[in-house]
Amino acid sequence: MPVQLNDCPVEIVLSMLSGRWKIPIYRFLYKNNKPIRYSELQRHLPSISKKILTEQLRELEHDGIIERKSYPESRPRVEYRLSLSGRSMIVFLDKISDWGERYILSEKRGMQQN
Amino acid sequence: MPVQLNDCPVEIVLSMLSGRWKIPIYRFLYKNNKPIRYSELQRHLPSISKKILTEQLRELEHDGIIERKSYPESRPRVEYRLSLSGRSMIVFLDKISDWGERYILSEKRGMQQN
DNA sequence: CAGGATCCGTTTAGATACTG
DNA sequence: CAGTATCTAAACGGATCCTG
Numbered sequence: 001m002p003v004q005l006n007d008c009p010v011e012i013v014l015s016m017l018s019g020r021w022k023i024p025i026y027r028f029l030y031k032n033n034k035p036i037r038y039s040e041l042q043r044h045l046p047s048i049s050k051k052i053l054t055e056q057l058r059e060l061e062h063d064g065i066i067e068r069k070s071y072p073e074s075r076p077r078v079e080y081r082l083s084l085s086g087r088s089m090i091v092f093l094d095k096i097s098d099w100g101e102r103y104i105l106s107e108k109r110g111m112q113q114n
Numbered sequence: 115m116p117v118q119l120n121d122c123p124v125e126i127v128l129s130m131l132s133g134r135w136k137i138p139i140y141r142f143l144y145k146n147n148k149p150i151r152y153s154e155l156q157r158h159l160p161s162i163s164k165k166i167l168t169e170q171l172r173e174l175e176h177d178g179i180i181e182r183k184s185y186p187e188s189r190p191r192v193e194y195r196l197s198l199s200g201r202s203m204i205v206f207l208d209k210i211s212d213w214g215e216r217y218i219l220s221e222k223r224g225m226q227q228n
Numbered sequence: 229c230a231g232g233a234t235c236c237g238t239t240t241a242g243a244t245a246c247t248g
Numbered sequence: 249c250a251g252t253a254t255c256t257a258a259a260c261g262g263a264t265c266c267t268g
Contacts, residue, residue, distance in 0.1 A: 009214025010207055011137050018132055020241065023125050038250055049242055054251060064221070076248085076249050085217060092213050093124055095206035100123025103199060107178070134261065152230055163262055168231060190229050190268085 013092075016063045021048055021056045026082070029066065030090065035079035065089070127206075130177045135162055135170045140196070143180065144204065149193035179203070 017023065028044050029036055042053060057080060060066040065086035071077040131137065142158050143150055156167060171194060174180040179200035185191040 006138070008137060008141070009211045009218060012218070013210050013214040014128065014131060014137065017128060023122060023128065024120070027122070042250090047242095049244085050251065051243085051253090052241060055241090064217075070250090076251090078250060085220065089213060092206055092209035095209050096127050097123045099203060099206050100127040103178075104123060104126070106199065156230090161262095163264090164231065165233090165263085166261060169261090184230090190231090192230060 016059075016065065019056050019059060021045060021052065022060060025056060025060065026065070026086070026089070026093075029080065029082045030087065033082075035069065035081045038078045038080070041080065060086070130173075130179065133170050133173060135159060135166065136174060139170060139174065140179070140200070140203070140207075143194065143196045144201065147196075149183065149195045152192045152194070155194065174200070 017026075024045055025041060028041065038053070038057075041057075042048065042050070045053065057066065057068070061068050061080075064083055066080050067083050069079050071079070131140075138159055139155060142155065152167070152171075155171075156162065156164070159167065171180065171182070175182050175194075178197055180194050181197050183193050185193070
């Protein structure tokens, strides 16, 4: 039997963001703030394979962070964008970023208290 | 060649917290707010093996989140506690927790806008 | 007591080829 | 265009036994 993820909200949220490409995908969708095509994501993340891109998008969609809309035209088109709740993650992502910048600076200075 | 982790601070910080037991360990050290022995951690995390516990502690120590102090007495004793910078992670961990609680509530209500 | 060493199954990422 | 399917390799977590 697998060890179940406990019910700590932090662990649940972190697990939703764990995946090699989820933050890069998030950042790209956040910055552009409009529906983005599958092929645009692929072009923007040069070293990702289709299998992985699709996998990460499916997981983000399953967790309600992004929304997917398919336009089955002669040239099939699929667009992704952040959901409202996904977009609201920025409140803590910004805090993480701030902490990270400080941490990285401290490291470079040799961790002198600051 | 491994794909390098890019220089996004969010990715760096999240990678420091990725590991099955890092948040549970963090929470225990944070809550107690004093040096905690290896065996206490082990008792508090019943389903963790020594190998994994040691691994996760080493990584947290390497990333400057916790500090390790060894007392080589007749009965060897090792204590762990959060570093100052580790303890300061609480500012974003609390935000993640808040977001998670809201997200979980929304999920239970069926994602009605809120 | 607090590990280290070894082995092993699962998960994750990636390369490549094929398809509606 | 936007995926599947298949295969391989590396990372991760865990069980078990050994040790200063």
